[in-house]
Amino acid sequence: MFVFAIAVVFKLCTIQFIQGDEYRALAEKRTVKDFDIEPNRGNVYSADGSLLATSIPKYDIRIDAIQAKELVFNEHIGALADSLSVFRGKSASYYKDIIRKARRNKNRYFLLARNISYSDYIRMRNFPLLNLGAIKGGLIVEQTTRREHPMGEIAARSIGYEKIDENNYATRVGIDGAFGEKYLRGVKGKRLKQKIGNGQWKPIADFDQVEPKDGLDVYTTIDVNIQDIAHHSLLGQLEKYEAEHGCVVVMDVKTGEIRAISNLAKTSKGTYYERLNYAVGESHEPGSTFKVIAMMAALEDKVIDTSTVVDTKNGRKYFYGRLINDSGPGHGKISAATALEVSSNIGMATIIDDHYSNNPKKFLDRLSKWKLDQPLGVSIIGEGKPDIPKPGAANWSRNALPSMAYGYNLTMTPLQTLAFYNAIANNGELIKPRFIRSVKSFDKDVEVFRKEVLVNKICSNKTLAEIQDMLKNVVIRGTGKRMYSETFSMAGKTGTARTDYANYEEWKEDKKYISSFAGYFPADNPKYSCIVVIHKPSTEVGYYGADVSGPVFKRIAQKIYTDTPIVDEVEALNFKNNAVDEDFETYYENARKYKELMPLVIGMPAMDAIALLENLQVNVKVKLNGSGIIKAQSVERHQKLKPNQTIILEAS
Helix, strand or coil, X not given: CHHHHHHHHHHHHXXXXXXXXXXXXXXXXXXXXXXXXXXXXXXEECCCCCEEEEEEEEEEEEECCCCCCHHHHHHHHHHHHHHHHHHHCCCHHXXXXXXXXXXXXXXXXXXXXXXXXXXXXXXXXXXXXXHHHHHHHCEEEEEEEEEEXXXXXXXXXXXXXXXXXXXXXXXXXXXXXXXXXXXXCCECEEEEEEEEECCEEEECCCCCCECCECCCEEEXXXXXXHHHHHHHHHHHHHHHHCCCEEEEEEEECCCCEEEEEEEEEECCCCCEECCCCHXXXXXXXXXXXXXXXXXXXXXXXXXXXXXXXXXXXXXXXXXXXXXXXXXXXXXXXXXXXXXXXXXXXXXXXXXXXHHHCCCHHHHHHHHHHCCXXXXXXXXXXXXXXXXXXXXXXXXXXXXXXXXXXXXXXXXXXXXXXXXXXXXXXXXXXXXXXXXXXXXEECCEEEEECCCCEEECCCCCHHHHHHHHHHHHHHHHCCCCHHHCCCCCCCEEEEEEEECCCCCHHHHHHCCCEEEEEEEEECCCCCCEEEEEEEECCCCCCCCCHHHHCHHHHHHHHHHHHHHCCCXXXXXXXXXCCHHHHHHHHHHHHHHHHHXXXXXXXXXXXXHHHHHHHHCCCCCEEEEXXXXXXXXXXCCCCCCECCCCEEEEEEEC
């Protein structure tokens, strides 16, 4: 027994003095740990500063029921129960009983309120006992954020999101996903928590060891008015034609900025929602909208001119044993320009086959020069790849060229097609479509995105003028004549393509089409280009591009003319006011240093102004009178704010 006692004492001394540091560190590691604190994700704004996506902070308020000393607990429990009764609605005695019970049960993580707003959080942390903080009062605050889209489902897929699962795998969709990692995410903070049993961890203090750094704000090119017009114009047509899905994109001709993008798909209940970004990601056979590209190649290579006569027969012609049809009874002998205007499959197939069949590389090189065989490289993740076959490929045959002439046997995305039509409207300059204008921090530019030219000039001025005239005539007297309006001019090309026709016999029993229209407006001085693509409309209602997609294009153009008149923009004078610049720099530096100065919120949307003020380092109360744009503020800018100070905002 004596030897055993000596061994026990020896072991205790070894653990205490030799291995003590190691075991103490291990114990602390198991009971105290740093947890990541998520930063506020940056906001996504439209071109005019309207909020498209924002992170709303939500809070859970808990209490360590045994943290406060007995005297302090008994002194404040009654007042705390009264405050909770007013705030939550149940009786004061109910709250007094459950909190006392939590203390008897030694509950160190008792929930008082879940998922409350920032203003309610400020209110609760001023309740008796809770206002003593984490050490004296046992207050536990846990913050989470929820991403919200103020515009609802409109452009939800293009605005997008970023989701990260438990394995740290990120799903990135749209603008929010594409710019999440680099700009919007921010930098995580650290908060020390202690394990209190049952897998629960309690913050040791009511402050963070490392403060999170909020993400930067992204300003898009989206115009909320045009977006609303495009969305509802597409939705109405999809419902009318009971189509499977569709998309529409509106693009600024000179800058390549995307003003609107809508993608809608049909649900099992017959309603429509933004499921996939079809405009960016879905490659399909473009059909007759590609005829414009084929015609431009032939004109630019000077193998034809607009007056070249093409024999379209009686609407039926065989090419290498394969029959090609025109809609209707046929057009006979017509000019090349007329073949495009009436959208003759035979006419375009004849032109391309006659002049390129012996040297298909010449035609394909022309398409490659226009970068039609490459993705545009837009910022949104998931851009579809074009597929233009070449000799030796599995989808190449003697029929490849005549099929390509009228938009089959190749695939492109709607955005890639639109970019080319935009180049026609933009005097031949092919530019990359752009979704982002700038990235900002506290209204200070961090990065600015400018126009990116892909091809300086796609063709000669002569070819360009001829193509532009043909696109006008498509609307005036061609397949798009139902769209013609005397009040405003448009130019473009209709498209109707078969889809899911691999088994022709099955297709004849259940015919499916893709209806499209691509073009620009006004025809003579283009401001916007636009493409509308609608998949699988009900053939019982209609399926031609002029009937299905054309009206959407016309409605968008008409509404933009009516609601947002196109006027000449006056460039701002390059005027520098040193006093104003110095004043701003002084304020910016002070704001960064103290984060307690009143900013200028006049001219900002009310929602943005409240969000800015509620995220200052000092806690203030914001009272808003009215709604819309802030026109007055009760505290002058640059004034140092005090805790719990009330700021009154007047909005128009």
